[in-house]
Amino acid sequence: MSLGIADSQSNFFDDMAQFCEKTLPKDSIYAFLHDERNRLFPDEAFADLFSGRGRQSVPPSVIATVMVLQRLEGCSDREATERYAFDARWRYAAGVGSYDVSAWPVFSHTVLVDFRERLRRSDKPDRVFEISLQAARAAGLVGRKRVLDSTPLYDAVATMDTITLIRSAIRNLLKVADRSLRDSLVRVLTSGDDYASSAKPTIDWDDRDAQAELIDSRAKDAYACLVVLEAKELTPEVNQAAHLLATVVGQDLEQDDDGSFHIARRVAKDRIISTVDPEARHGHKTTHHKFDGYKGHIAIDPDSEIITSTIVTPGNAGDASAAQDLIGDLLEDQGSVGSDDLIVGADLANRSDPTEDVDEIDRPTVYGDNAYGTGSFHDRLEQAGIDSRCKTQDPVGELFTKERFDINLTDDTVTCPAGVRVSINRNRHGGGVAKFVEACTPCQMRDQCTSATQGRTISINSHEAALTRARNRQRDPVWRDDYRATRPKVERKFAHLMRRKHGGRRARVRGLLRVGNDFSLLAGAANLARMAKLQARSNPCGGWEVVM
Template identity: 25%
Template sequence: MSLRLQPPIPPVPEDTARVARAACRTGTRCLVLRDQLGTVFTDADFADLYPRRGQPAYAPWRLALVTLLQFREGLSDRQAAEAVRARIDWKYLLGLELADPGFDHSVLCEFRGRLLAGEATGRLLARVLDTAREGGLLKAGGRQRTDSTHVIAAVRDLNRVELVGETLRAALNAIASTEPDWLRAIASPVWHERYARRIEDMRLPEAGPKRDVYVAIVGTDGFHLLDALARPDAPPAAATLPAVEVLRRVWARHFDRVEGGDGGARLRPVQGRGPGDRVESPYDTDARFRAKSSTRWTGYMVHLTESCDEGAPRLVLHADTTPANVHEASRTAPIHAVLAAKGLTPAEHLVDSAYISADHLITAREQHGIDLVGPGRRNLSWQNHIEGAFSLDDFVLDRDRRVALCPEGKESTSWAEQPKQPGQRAFIRTQFRAADCRACGSRERCTRSRSGYQGRVLTFLPKREHEALAAARAREGTANGKSLYAKRQGVEGTLSQAVRAFGLRRARYRGLAKTGLQHASTAAALNLDRLAAWITGRPLAPTRVSSFARLAA
């Protein structure tokens, strides 16, 4: 496929316009967007994704609009292609003749593939934001807010036994597609019965010794296949297949070889499902498991950043997709960097405590001029939760003399500055003399050390970080600070709309890159919806109140 740039996009055909206005007398979202914002995209926006020679491609500006409409209405590729043929409002937005047959649904998949191959997954959202900026509806230096939600991967949750069995089956299928003759020669006849069907469709042995024997057999079969692939006569194409690499990773984590005998396998003890490089499915190796509060899922996290200035539409400026086990705090700096690259750096950025640290407060201010607003993480020590106990705030820190003074007038005897390590936070540790603490009448209010051989130990941040966090906490307690932070709650409504009307929480595709494209496209589609609402003066829907709740009013 090649792209041949056409002259300026022609207007909507007369017959299409006449029928659309007659059929949609009150107007629709598509009619408003075409009349007020034009086509949003042009072929030149995607020219670098197409070769110069080949059969002419379907107009990419139309495919971009169809992609956003598809995500807006939760349509499959086939349904979207059918809507192009059958819906008059879509034809009006796309500028098509009434009799235009549209295109084959596979063209949409190919278009997404070009966006992924050209690392242009954010181009759809960027062009929608440019359109809003050109219309005076979006400016830098305002107020923005960010929050996240979980995303469930498009794969089935597997227990440990199912994971190893399905991983081996996926590797066998991949090799059978590329090197069938070689696999036929080394595969045991019982493998066809054991791995011909999906593991979840089989009746696995009951838990106990029979299940353990089955798992050991699967592990032995996997090692047998990996050993065969490691021989010099093994086909190189089979040994480098992605499914085979997943098999190596899964077996390295879950199995040990049994020395001697027939070279069998033994299942390793459970290593947990927390943060790490654990593969949860052989069909989506980017998906990770996470437990957050009462929610447990396998998949991803998506962070949405939106504008929230008065007198302007609330537009999603960035959609950041990560594996589920990536913590929110690690995304604050990357989000700021992307906003700065887009020329949309905010003056105030409202976030919850998961995105806040002393380093974030300083870096956001010094590198981007951003006032990061949010509650600092709470001190979880018992002294901060018991009335009358001596917390860190009750001690006087004399940084010049490198000592701390306790409420009873005693000075600390040691002061150690821990150097900042990669991925770790710098801190200062000071300790009081054990003899002073043993003889102190306020000991029970200060330390719970039972041995009596250790005095009170204080751990705190360096001066800059300590002051930045203290200032954030002080503002949090003021009326103005509470009023400002209350505006962050609006982003939860955006997440709710994206989840319920746009299917944000369920991945349509497998893999981090494709899921990221889905979220960027969903953000762009949500912006088109909000721009149409802003242009037509449609107000935000009020919060629903139940009949019983209204009785109290």
């Protein structure tokens, strides 16, 4: 398929365009895309997705516009193509005009499916988001402050129990195996299950013995299949199916002394929850808010609320694990600054006035809740000369907290409230522990300090100095006021992104890569809608500006 080119000549006598021109607000996304579509999504920018031969595609500028509106309004592919065909605002935004002058009056919903797949396989799968961010930067809407947070993205499949996981994994293996290998696998199945149906076997589910027999028989089928595959040269598809089978059996089952298998009374650390979407995971946003699926991470500029970065991780990933990638642009900017010009985080922490001799506007700053206040992230920000507004959890408890102990990292000692000093025993990772075992027994303050029979111990983080500086910073009223005024803006942004109009929190696709691409597209569409509200427009000189 070759690249299709949209007609850049507008019809001044188009009644539909004239009606939209007079009635749509100037800050609407439809008017913004109508005016800036060719600047944002020139057809040539997508030339790498097509070949030089074959019939012409629907112009990419039209498809990209439809994809942006589709994501903003939470439409399916069929609904999006219907909106494009019958909604005057969509046609106005796409620049196709009325039906009597349009070269592309309608197109099939499969065009959107094909275009997304072409984008996914390209070198720049997130180019819609990248285009929106480049335009926002050119308009001066992206500064040097970032606010980080994450939100659950519920998976698009049903979470499977152990029996369903094992049967589904065996069925997948039989499906991808060739006839000879399939016959070998079928011969070792002793449970009597042909694994043709996805429905659970019919048993008395109130009978514990029947349940145990079911689990044991299907587990033995799974292990027998794996034995058949051992030392064989497998195709990539069979190898992947075998690996999935081995994983789901190993994560949920334990073997008794008599050789029978039963469900383990534990949850595996990285448990697969569905063979349909093996990358989805159990996750929790808080102690009481648990979910299955993925986490969507964003960084925003708090002044303009433009999203500067997006990442999608499995649901069980910690927020801080994605933090450095979210602020990659700040780290690159600071890396290009000379060492003499860097604002060292340790120096900032030691100043009585954190703002003295530093331009508040130009200082790179990162905001985040307790999930981002790890020692390693604080240390990384300090090394890069970035001011940390990431909140760090203070020690809590009814007994003496860690703050009551004098930690001297220079001497590698810890002194307790009773005045006893002990050395820190370091481990190979740089952390350590200080044990007051012998001193606790005769101590009169023991009841106020610990209830442990072995006495009090103090854990020392490998980045203890950075954590201490972070806790000292956040006691400053100026720091607290700035944090409370700025960090909630990312919560509002997530409320906008995840509202029902945009499709809610339910993932629209399966797999980490596709969910990440879709989340990036949503962020790009939200950026363009935000730029429309802020009256950002291109100028004749080739740049962007905010029209006041």
